[in-house]
Amino acid sequence: MRGPRVARSGGPVLAPPLTRRSFLGASGVALAAALTACGGRESPVSGSSSGRDTLTISAIPDQDPEVLARLYGAVADSASAALDLDVVYEPVTDYAAAVSLFRTGDLDLVWFGGLTGVQARLQTPGAVPVAQRDIDADFHSVFVVNTATGLAPAEDLGALAGLRFTYGSETSTSGRLMPAWFLQQAGVDPQGFPGGPGFSGSHDATLALVASGSYQAGVLNEQVWTSRQAEGTVDPAVVRYARTPGYHDYHWLLGPDAVQRLGEDLPDRVLAWLTGLPADDEVLELFGAGSFIPTGASAYDQIEEIGRDLGLVS
């Protein structure tokens, strides 16, 4: 330490307990230390340590996130045991983010909806659909209406045209794409509802909004509708109006990076693991499936075509 410095102006200066130079120096050292100390630490927001033997799985945030989180804990354990790899589940809160992260290689194996799977596959050359559930080959949506509309269940979608109507998420297959297509087939403009259609953001929000009457009608995933009815949480003001014909929906999509990193036989191994799950397995139960079955890109040609038609695939 030097002695008291000469004052720059005014009276005498007491030497401050901490000089500016030592303060700046110390904080600089501390920051540099913190930044360099990061090496090797895993970030709490990106759990995947992109190790050579790590497979990162995820899912579009389509249903009950708590169930999804539980489900993917179970899936990660099951896959880890069957494939002899470290498996990490990475939650995603946004459909488009899931597609982008699959493209960037942050996610290796993702449970996509029909449309998001097509979007992800078109943006990620080399991605392969591996498997779907037994129920996904013949999936349905249900149109629901508020009881105040006085509509009785019917096959004619034309009656919905004059109602305030909400879809689910913009790129949901069961909450947007296929219902919009079936509406179009029935002669109803899918964008032409009074005031424009709403996008509630999730199947549960669709139910709540139709229950409130703000929207008089809506459409959602049949699986969610059935499970909410079984739980008894559906507001009595909401009733089922119609059920769509069947279509292909959810599937597991595997990215090219993972295949390159973990071996050419990875798609076969993943398929063998999924199709080999015993009937009473926890994974099947959480997915609401009887079994997983093989699938291929051609199963989603119709979805791609409709997606282009509605401007959702570019």
Add this chain to the structure above:
Amino acid sequence: MTVLERPRAVAPLVRDRRRWAWGLGAVALVLWSLAGTGALTGDVLNPAGLSQAGRFAAGAVHPDLSGDLLAVLGGAALVTVAYAALGAGLAVVLGALGAVAVARTTWGRRRLGWTLTRGALAVPRGLHEAVWGLLLVNVLGLDPWVGVLAIGIPYGAVTAKVFADLVDEVPRGGHDALRAAGASRSAAVLYGLLPPAAGGLLAYAFYRLECAVRSAVVLGLIGAGGLGNQLSLSFQSLRWPQVWTAVYAIALLCLLADVGGRAVRRRLAAPAQAPAGVLRRDRVLVGAVAGVLVLVGWSAWYLALDVRTLVGARAREQVGHVLAAAWPPAVDGELLRRVVALSVETLQMSVVAIAVALTGAVALSGVAAHPGPGAGPGRRVAGVAVRAVLLVLRAVPPPVWALVVLFVFLPGVLPGALALGLYTLGVLGRLTAEVVEELDPRPRAALDALGARPVGAWLVGTAPRAVGPTLAFALYRWEVAVRDSVLVGLLGAGGIGVLLSAETASFDWPAVATVLVAMVLLTLAVDLVSARARSAVR
């Protein structure tokens, strides 16, 4: 110099004619916006939805306090704090560098260069943090840099502008003397301008940190992790008790940031008196700055930030991918027509939101302000209650308000505008209360002592002097509300955010580029109008 100052005449009270024009213009704008959102015509209410809104409200009384959820939220809160600290820290660094580039002191009389660099700042500033987050996720993937940059870039641009203004507005005597004595330009700025501006710069840096907490929450909603992420997970399945637990956690963080930040700002405004003739550094301020620096260091360690991610080959490749996909921006007629129509809608939403927030803030400001020493217990309890309500209003993110308002209003632009208004009321209410607290209490006290009724004393003694700063804050929040309208739009509640959300969902990058350009232009226009109006009410 011993020239005696002549006694100056008291400046005559004149009405500023510009204010009339601005006032009438504002009334017309509000009426036009109300008409545009359909508030003046036809049915807007949906009373049948009260039971759904009631479920939301019931969650406030019964938050989910299970140990698992609290543990998860505790971890998430740390992420949010780390994002806020690093984002604000980065903003201050970028702001300091940027301030050099946009200060009048740098450009002197070269107006063109100054105008151009100022204009360039409008691009990072015109996009909301959430939009930056959406774009960065596409480039950086799941990386903590997404959250840090999404706050740091737009905040950095705002900070650069404010820092430059603060340095430019400092009395220039010391600087000019140093220059005349032969000091170099940088030395003259460092020793002549920076010391007198330091208090203002530090106060603004702490204010940014307060705001960064709310922005960090919003980023969680688009998937960057933290409390917002947990809230969004519970929100998607409408688990209101869990949503409320997250809201209370957010409110607690906001409260800590507000109280701490305000204590520092007050200390800077009224420094502790040192003994005469002694220059001493304020230990409280040194402690606060050191504390924040430690927090920033810890955050970098906690999030495991790695600078290599930013300059790595993958980031370059992904930037290339997005830019190549987005160029050239789409210019087809139908898209442009929609962009214009939705920009107008966004403007109307923001005006209605500010009108609602300002009305609420003025009505509550008297009660929300911390009372003087002589206040009774009833007044104190009311003050605490109103401040708590304002805190919750700004802790619930706008998209959640949008859904709740949509339960009781018919779909359209109005529910989105009201949701934005409720959120803005939370922020503006607090700012207005601070304005009232910082007024000179003596005129009001004199009126009270003379026996004036409380309402009369408030109207005559308090209100007239609070009007200017309150309107200035309202105009400033209007600029923010235009940007925030993207948030309710992402959930489909109207405005240009709806289009952005649709185009990002279908990965139509050229259209996304067009929408982003429109957003920047819209916010730039609103900023210009607001700056003019603020100079008129000052």
